[in-house]
Amino acid sequence: MALDFPGPATGRHPLRRQEVTEQIKAFILRNHLKPGDPLPTESVLCESLGASRSSVREAIKTLSALDIVEVRHGHGMYVGRLSLVALVESLAFRVQLSSRDDFTVLGEVIGVRQLLEQGLAASLVAALEEPHFDALAALVSEMRELADKGETFVEQDRAFHLLLMEPLKIDLVQQLTGAFWDVHSMVAPLLAPSTADGRETADAHAEIVAAARRRDVAAFQAAIEAHYGPVRKQLATHLRDSGNAVDGRPEGR
Amino acid sequence: MALDFPGPATGRHPLRRQEVTEQIKAFILRNHLKPGDPLPTESVLCESLGASRSSVREAIKTLSALDIVEVRHGHGMYVGRLSLVALVESLAFRVQLSSRDDFTVLGEVIGVRQLLEQGLAASLVAALEEPHFDALAALVSEMRELADKGETFVEQDRAFHLLLMEPLKIDLVQQLTGAFWDVHSMVAPLLAPSTADGRETADAHAEIVAAARRRDVAAFQAAIEAHYGPVRKQLATHLRDSGNAVDGRPEGR
DNA sequence: GAGGCGTACGACGTCTGACGTCCTATGCTT
């Protein structure tokens, strides 16, 4: 009856899976690995960590969801790209869940997108150079062409907003921009099946570039405002039209 | 030899685990579940989804990492809180990984924290009311007391920055503030073992409140700047002092 | 009869072993 007195309130046995998770992270840190570097195979991990394959695999699934580990079937495991996919997945689901009743979360996502670009307006206007303007203008041209043909231009749109942030050379900001764009576009179809006024949107992007070219911070911010205005309006319209009429549920069950 | 012709380039068999993941998410959406609502047990999921327990469990580990599903040992499974823990975990690891050589990522995290508060300066100054000022001032008092006793006040610091964002009533912004704060504080010990000039930091917070009370947007932004200034400076100092001397590695292995 | 303790059951956690699928590489065939 060896009475190993129980630890504090929290679980006495630190879950095996959790331990393995931490040890794999520690392994990456300890060996200074970079994204893409190979990791030990499952069987090796099982041995060296003294855990069963189940525990190791479940730990890896957690790390995989966070893009800390990347698994390639048939190849092996590698250090992940440490992107923000987890944020995107998580937020996208939250938006979908809240979309049953209202679109508040989607509205907040759009608000954050706008905040990022407007909050950095001064830095951006100062940092953008001719090559950037040319590339941005080229994207706007593509958008216009596609809009006139009645097609969409999601890829150009994403590229535009990423490129806009590029001169800052701040990875995190660029990735956040991409992440929130992804969430937005991933759930946009829920609003209206491509009701986007293509031409109008393309013109809004053009105005952003024009203002930046003139190094006019105020105009730049106004252009951003004008870009997101229609989006918000569309959201509000959708709220009023369908509202909680999606299903007869007036409020909380 | 029933030859079911292979699908497109990408994996012909959509991984079972992946399917289960999507189906669980769909289940939550379809039934309009909210955070905290109970989910079917593992065994029920295995039956209804026709998958083995391993696949179901691995799928759940993924959803658990994204805080879409919460597992309570001995109790059962529930809809998660849909927080931003995944972002925190992911970013924190990235900061640790980059900390071996430089602290660029940590610097970027701090930059985003600053961007959030400065970018919303106008809205915040307009939205803050007396009760907020009082609560914020109370936190500053606590900070000062603790600082004078030579103790730290991480909890008060976090509460301060969250409360600052509260009047906006934008959940996402508040959660992002908390998330980036968490990342920052989670990795701060790597910089210097609580070298924080407590008193100075507390005063910086006081100045933020004072500026907001005067409804002075410019002063508010300046106070934010002054708050993060020392933090950045500490970071730069640490970079110069220890630099890549953490271990003798001059550069990439 | 009220309170406390022990057992039974449900649900998640871990382990083991086997087989399927994907990819690569080796070596034979043409």
Added chain:
DNA sequence: AAGCATAGGACGTCAGACGTCGTACGCCTC
């Protein structure tokens, strides 16, 4: 030399058993 066939390594899936955690029911004690 080019192409195919086979063997091996590594991840994916399945099945069954046992351990741990919590709860609830029921027995025992007072």
